Amino acid sequence: ANNFDRDFTSEDPVLTPVDPAVIKTINQEEFRGFSFVNHEYGKFDMEASGQTH
Incomplete structure (x- = not known):
């Protein structure tokens, strides 16, 4: 991470x-x-939206 600006490396990582x-079209x-x-899979999306299993 030494080659990246500290402005970027100090941020919390976020998944895209x-x-x-797109997932449904995968063979x-x-x-x-x-x-x-x-x-x-999907657990974090549900937690973020307030849904439960």
Whole structure:
């Protein structure tokens, strides 16, 4: 992080929002054989909007 201005490195990191419409268009067959499932996916979006599981 030494090559970046302190104005940027001192900010809290924020994830870029993902467009749900883009996610729905991804061919799920490309993930066949993957064993990992992120059970935390969407959790932060729901917490931020006040929704619960």
